[in-house]
Amino acid sequence: MSLDILQNIERRWNAGSQAWDPSKLASIYAENAVFFGGRRNHAVERLQIEKYFRSYASVLRGLSVSFVEQEVRDLSRSAFLAQGFGNFSFEFCDGRRSLNRLRTTLVITMEDNEGQVLLHHFSSVPEEPPLGIG
Numbered sequence: 001m002s003l004d005i006l007q008n009i010e011r012r013w014n015a016g017s018q019a020w021d022p023s024k025l026a027s028i029y030a031e032n033a034v035f036f037g038g039r040r041n042h043a044v045e046r047l048q049i050e051k052y053f054r055s056y057a058s059v060l061r062g063l064s065v066s067f068v069e070q071e072v073r074d075l076s077r078s079a080f081l082a083q084g085f086g087n088f089s090f091e092f093c094d095g096r097r098s099l100n101r102l103r104t105t106l107v108i109t110m111e112d113n114e115g116q117v118l119l120h121h122f123s124s125v126p127e128e129p130p131l132g133i134g
Helices: 002-017 022-026 046-054
Strands: 027-035 059-074 079-092 098-111 114-124
Touching: 002 022, 002 059, 002 079, 002 098, 002 114, 022 046, 027 046, 059 098
Parallel strands: 027 114
Antiparallel strands: 059 079, 079 098, 098 114
């Protein structure tokens, strides 16, 4: 069941990001969500998450994501953790494209019979452990 909910989140994410619709993307997140994406700061609550997505409006024309190699753990009857990878295909406003594989961590909660992202963290996969030596 949790994987079905995660796949629904993926479908909704892709529907909102194909034509870069910040409102549609933000609607995937719970009102009190915490979001830690690619920019320096994190966004807290849905309005700030929408503002985060709007900050990419002049950069991204669209993107798609596929959540892969996900490990899912139930946290309660109404929440679960999904951690794995996301394969992202970015389309930039200038026509360039890029493919990226990022680490993904999502906590999904059920609200009004639909999965909503409560906690979001995506990050790069380091080439080697960041031990600070070398």
